[in-house]
Amino acid sequence: MFLYVLLPQLVLCNSSVLQPPGSPSGMFASVSNMSVDWAGYGYAALVASGGVFGYVKTGSVPSIAAGLLFGGLAGFGAYQVSNDPNNIWVSLATSGAMTGLMGSRFYKSRKFMxxxxxxxxxxxxxxxxxxxxxxxxxxx
Known part of the structure; x- marks a missing residue:
């Protein structure tokens, strides 16, 4: 669902020409040429897919819940950075929290994956x- 919501934003809003108000994509007409935070979207996909992979491999419900929650927050942060490059706070808080949580798990387990x-x-x-x-x- 996350992809179905953001994919039209990525495709339609990254054009340098605004659509006329009567066009089928008229709801995106107010957004002009924006730079897309590809690294942020890639990070969000990595986090969400890691949660799904953890659920598939071990059946861990907390893994999928945390993966989708943090992946969604990272995706929302990437969307905000794409619209306003100065609005980095959601992305920074999400990746900072993930650094602390997963860093402590790595320190305890010493397992890379x-x-x-x-x-x-x-x-x-x-x-x-x-x-x-x-x-x-x-x-x-």
């Missing part, structure tokens, strides 16, 4: 968003 992979990917997202935060022009 899945905790180490998710901790590493989350840490990369925190780094990417931190660089975005540092490169923003400061308003006085």
């Amino acid at each position: 899945p905790a180490g992979l998710m901790a590493g990917a989350s840490l990369l997202m925190v780094g990417k968003l931190g660089l975005t935060l540092l490169q923003k022009p400061h308003e006085s």
